[in-house]
Amino acid sequence: MIRAIDEPSGAAENVPPLGRAIVITSGKGGVGKTTTVANVGTALAARGARVVLVDADVGLRNLDIVLGLESRVKFHVLDVLEEKASLDEALVRDKRNETLYLLAAAQTREKEDVDTAQMKALIETLRARFDYVLIDCPAGIEMGFKNAIVGAQHAIIVCTPEVSAVRDADRVVGLLPNDWRPELIVNRLRPQLVRKGKMLSVDDVNGILRLPLLGVIADEPNVIVASNRGEPLALDPTSETGSAYRAIAAKIAGEDVAAPVVREPSGGLFAKFGTLFGGRG
Amino acid sequence: MFDFFNKLFKPVQPSGATAKERLRLVLLSDHLALAPDVIEALKRDLLVVISRYVEIDGANADVTFEHREGEVAMLASIPITGVRPRTRAESPTESNGVPRFEPQTAVLESRALDEPQQPELLAPPQDAAPVQPPITASPAVAAAPGTAPRRRRRRKSAAAKHAPPPAKQFNASAQA
Numbered sequence: 001m002i003r004a005i006d007e008p009s010g011a012a013e014n015v016p017p018l019g020r021a022i023v024i025t026s027g028k029g030g031v032g033k034t035t036t037v038a039n040v041g042t043a044l045a046a047r048g049a050r051v052v053l054v055d056a057d058v059g060l061r062n063l064d065i066v067l068g069l070e071s072r073v074k075f076h077v078l079d080v081l082e083e084k085a086s087l088d089e090a091l092v093r094d095k096r097n098e099t100l101y102l103l104a105a106a107q108t109r110e111k112e113d114v115d116t117a118q119m120k121a122l123i124e125t126l127r128a129r130f131d132y133v134l135i136d137c138p139a140g141i142e143m144g145f146k147n148a149i150v151g152a153q154h155a156i157i158v159c160t161p162e163v164s165a166v167r168d169a170d171r172v173v174g175l176l177p178n179d180w181r182p183e184l185i186v187n188r189l190r191p192q193l194v195r196k197g198k199m200l201s202v203d204d205v206n207g208i209l210r211l212p213l214l215g216v217i218a219d220e221p222n223v224i225v226a227s228n229r230g231e232p233l234a235l236d237p238t239s240e241t242g243s244a245y246r247a248i249a250a251k252i253a254g255e256d257v258a259a260p261v262v263r264e265p266s267g268g269l270f271a272k273f274g275t276l277f278g279g280r281g
Numbered sequence: 282m283f284d285f286f287n288k289l290f291k292p293v294q295p296s297g298a299t300a301k302e303r304l305r306l307v308l309l310s311d312h313l314a315l316a317p318d319v320i321e322a323l324k325r326d327l328l329v330v331i332s333r334y335v336e337i338d339g340a341n342a343d344v345t346f347e348h349r350e351g352e353v354a355m356l357a358s359i360p361i362t363g364v365r366p367r368t369r370a371e372s373p374t375e376s377n378g379v380p381r382f383e384p385q386t387a388v389l390e391s392r393a394l395d396e397p398q399q400p401e402l403l404a405p406p407q408d409a410a411p412v413q414p415p416i417t418a419s420p421a422v423a424a425a426p427g428t429a430p431r432r433r434r435r436r437k438s439a440a441a442k443h444a445p446p447p448a449k450q451f452n453a454s455a456q457a
Contacts, residue, residue, distance in 0.1 A: 163304045170308055174315065197295030204301050208308060 068230025
């Protein structure tokens with residue numbers, strides 16, 4: 001279980017406790033890391049925690065889009081590391097949550113431009129100011145991955161129920177420091193396909209990976225709608241997926257949360273009623 | 282024609298099960314590729330066991346893994362240089378190019394396989410129970426392996442402690 005603050009406050013009396021830096025990673029691209037970071041971060045901030053989301057995907061900036069903050073980004077991680085901008089200038093405050101901030105990735109630079117030691121120092125600085133530092137890791141296991149995990153103490157593995165995603169997740173777990181105990185989010189699950197035997201189940205996936213299960217997110221159309229709008233689903237009180245993200249946030253904050261259950265969207269009439277009354281196209 | 286009917290009536294596995302099976306195999310293969318030290322230990326143990334029955338050229342042995350359709354197979358190519366006498370030989374020594382048998386199972390987990398072999402820690406391979414101190418201290422066991430080629434595996438019986446006559450020892454191991 002992740003706790004908000006796990007470090008002793010140090011020898012000096014007046015050193016504030018450091019927040020927790022968590023890297024969200026997967027190995028494979030396109031499994032929903034960025035969406036997960038945006039939603040889990042939003043849900044954590046909605047609980048009152050001070051949260052900063054760091055986009056470590058240098059060269060392929062995306063987290064700002066998912067959060068709907070693209071027009072507010074003026075400076076990025078590399079500007080801060082190269083002292084072209086102060087941290088305060090580069091941190092973008094979220095539209096909806098006062099305690100949620102974004103540190104965007106550089107769009108026109110390369111992952112090799114990031115100095116690993118400087119990145120580690122930056123995350124440490126952020127930990128002093130925020131309860132949670134969520135790091136959006138780029139796909140792959142090269143330099144970008146190394147820079148994304150260097151300042152973190154914990155990892156969340158995002159994996160879809162696909163052979164390729166599980167294989168990559170397994171590889172990434174092997175590359176994380178030995179004393180970490182990464183947790184798993186199974187993303188884009190389709191319960192009806194699992195029932196028909198046409199998709200790997202959560203048990204199939206985790207039978208291989210054997211990680212503590214942090215949450216399960218269904219593959220639902222509203223995730224795409226939310227992404228189109230730049231409004232994380234975690235804020236939608238009517239969305240079951242939003243509620244799954246809020247449960248993940250609660251679990252990260254140290255609450256006892258029941259094991260995740262993904263309900264199969266009921267077919268036929270019932271589903272249509274659901275769309276009529278609660279759903280948003 | 283037969284093929285056609287075969288295909289028609291063959292129960293189709295749901296793709297989820299296919300995915301699960303493919304995943305199992307690919308990870309098996311990945312993990313083997315990522316664990317050269319484990320493979321090395323396996324090879325070492327394998328050579329020792331085989332060399333109990335035939336004389337082998339350990340230096341030119343090769344153990345590989347092949348990812349095939351539906352399975353991962355281990356392929357061992359071990360040149361045989363001669364046949365051992367009918368009576369089963371004692372645990373082989375390093376003198377014939379093959380290391381002594383030391384079960385590696387416990388060591389595999391810790392991956393610490395490069396430690397030098399310690400003859401005094403040598404235990405009979407099939408003894409799952411811990412070796413009792415009196416046996417280890419007995420003069421028969423203290424002798425270096427290979428110096429008494431006809432001696433068989435020690436038994437943990439009280440009789441063995443007192444160095445029984447060879448005939449009795451032979452009977453005891455014949456039951457094993």
